[in-house]
Structure formats: C-alpha cells, structure tokens
Amino acid sequence: MPIRTATLPCGEAVPVLGQGTWRMGENRARFADEVAALRLGLDLGVTLIDTAEMYGDGGSERVVGEAVAGRRDGAFIVSKVLPYNASRAGTIAACERSLKNLGTDRIDLYLLHWIGSVPLAETVDAFEALKKAGKIRHWGVSNFDTDDMEELTALPQGGGCQTDQVLYNLTRRGPEFDLLPWCGRRGMPIMAYSPVEQGMLADNAALAAVAGRHDASAAQVALAWTMRQDGVIAIPKASRPDHVRQNAAALDIALTAEDLSQLDRAFAPPRAKVPLEML
Numbered sequence: 553m554p555i556r557t558a559t560l561p562c563g564e565a566v567p568v569l570g571q572g573t574w575r576m577g578e579n580r581a582r583f584a585d586e587v588a589a590l591r592l593g594l595d596l597g598v599t600l601i602d603t604a605e606m607y608g609d610g611g612s613e614r615v616v617g618e619a620v621a622g623r624r625d626g627a628f629i630v631s632k633v634l635p636y637n638a639s640r641a642g643t644i645a646a647c648e649r650s651l652k653n654l655g656t657d658r659i660d661l662y663l664l665h666w667i668g669s670v671p672l673a674e675t676v677d678a679f680e681a682l683k684k685a686g687k688i689r690h691w692g693v694s695n696f697d698t699d700d701m702e703e704l705t706a707l708p709q710g711g712g713c714q715t716d717q718v719l720y721n722l723t724r725r726g727p728e729f730d731l732l733p734w735c736g737r738r739g740m741p742i743m744a745y746s747p748v749e750q751g752m753l754a755d756n757a758a759l760a761a762v763a764g765r766h767d768a769s770a771a772q773v774a775l776a777w778t779m780r781q782d783g784v785i786a787i788p789k790a791s792r793p794d795h796v797r798q799n800a801a802a803l804d805i806a807l808t809a810e811d812l813s814q815l816d817r818a819f820a821p822p823r824a825k826v827p828l829e830m831l
C-alpha cells in the first residue's frame with residue numbers, strides 16, 4: 553500500500569516516513585533481527601531507509617544491503633559521507649565503499665553528514681561527478697543550519713541539494729523558526745532525525761494524554777506530529793517488529809486542533825532563533 557509522499561526539488565516523490573538505522577550493524581548477533589525489521593518496514597511500504605558510512609563503521613550499510621537484496625528497486629536508500637572524507641577524491645572513495653557495503657550499484661540520496669573543514673564547493677563537485685557517473689541519483693546535506701544552507705545554495709552547483717536532514721521533534725522545535733520556512737519556500741523537504749528523541753518521547757505523559765484519544769501510543773503521536781506538516785520526512789529507527797508496525801500505523805493518525813494546542817502547551821514552539829542542535 554503506497555504511503556503519503558513528499559516531493560524533492562527534482563520532482564521525485566519519496567515517502568514521508570522512512571526507517572533509521574543508527575546503532576544497527578554493530579553486533580553480529582542482532583544482524584538477522586535488524587534485517588528482518590527493515591524488511592517488515594519495506595513490506596509495510598516504508599521504503600526509504602537512512603544509513604551512513606559512520607554507523608557501525610559500515611555495518612549498518614551491510615544490514616541495509618541484506619534487507620534490500622532481491623528487492624532493490626523497491627527501496628530508496630539514503631547514505632552519508634563523513635565530513636573528514638568529504639574532499640573531492642575522498643567523497644568518491646567513500647561512496648565506492650558504501651556501494652560495496654550496500655551491495656548495490658547506486659545510492660538514491662547521498663548526504664554530507666555534517667559540515668567539516670573541506671570547502672563545500674569541493675564536496676558538491678564530487679557529488680555532481682558521482683551523479684554523472686550514475687553512482688548516486690541525488691545529493692543533499694545534514695545538520696546544516698539556515699546560514700549554512702544560504703552558503704551552500706549560493707554555490708554555482710548548490711541548487712542541486714535535495715534535502716537537509718536535521719534533528720527535529722517535539723523537544724527540538726528550533727527549526728520551525730527559520731530553517732523549515734526557508735526550506736519550504738524552496739520546495740525542499742527536510743528529513744527529521746531522532747523523531748522519538750531516541751526513544752525518550754515514548755514515555756512522555758503529555759503525549760500519552762493525546763495518544764489516549766487516538767487509541768495510539770505516545771511514540772506514534774510524536775511521529776504523527778512530526779509528519780503533520782508538508783515538507784517533513786520522519787526517519788525513526790526501530791529494531792523491534794512491534795515498533796516497526798506502530799510507526800507505519802502512525803501515518804493514519806490525524807491530530808486535531810485540540811491535540812496540537814495541547815502539544816504546543818507541553819512543548820512550546822520557538823519564539824526566536826535557536827541554533828540548530830545535533831546528536
């Protein structure tokens with residue numbers, strides 16, 4: 553069953569719910585369960601999977617590779633290059649390593665994990681070369697605040713950026729003040745990472761109160777809230793099958809005006825610029 557989508561600046565539609573994989577691929581004993589969790593998500597239509605060369609030193613990419621084996625065309629894979637590998641040659645070498653870990657011939661969306669000391673123009677040049685070679689289909693960034701996005705998009709090839717993946721959830725509402733509107737004006741969806749605040753929102757009393765009205769869990773309401781607006785893609789990580797199922801079902805929760813104002817009282821929206829936080 554296809555799920556709701558967001559449209560990238562290039563015009564391609566991607567699901568508004570994806571699967572995170574940080575902390576996967578770190579322990580051989582959990583490999584099969586992690587693969588099974590991702591496959592369950594794929595079966596439920598959650599076809600966007602987020603990984604990075606950093607996670608488990610390539611281990612997370614190997615879990616993803618196994619999960620999409622035999623069904624690669626039904627998945628949209630996001631991976632990331634570390635800033636200290638992000639020189640022109642370094643980015644290309646990192647991408648080759650990631651492709652090998654993933655067991656695929658292309659990454660759908662390749663991100664710079666955060667800003668480092670390599671000039672952005674150099675990384676963007678490598679991204680464009682990888683695109684021309686068919687090794688990546690699109691590129692974007694992560695942990696870029698509004699001023700970083702201004703700097704990026706002022707570059708000659710900066711207009712190719714398709715997303716900014718940032719920390720965004722009910723306890724981290726700073727991006728609503730400036731970054732979300734900035735991306736919205738350019739038709740660029742953001743990807744909200746740690747949408748359940750690494751599991752901590754699953755025990756939140758204010759969320760539980762709203763969840764009670766929807767026969768849902770607090771974590772599901774946290775996800776429904778993150779995906780309530782156009783232009784936000786949430787990428788929770790779930791290794792337990794019940795969490796995978798719950799997260800997919802969160803797409804069906806329609807929060808009411810009363811729910812939203814109750815959540816605004818518990819988690820105040822920003823009234824001034826908050827520098828972008830990262831984990």
Ligand code: NAP
Nearest residue numbers: 572573574745746747748749750751771788789790791792
């Ligand atoms: P998260 O998705 O907010 O939380 C993950 C934790 O929440 C796990 O312990 C998971 O448990 C639990 N959980 C998931 N669904 C649940 C549910 N329905 N009910 C109760 N608990 C639930 O945190 P995250 O892993 O930090 O962020 C998500 C993804 O974003 C990462 O995996 C990664 O792909 C990406 N990320 C990117 C950056 C970046 O710098 N770009 C930084 C951080 C994260 P189980 O695993 O036991 O199911």
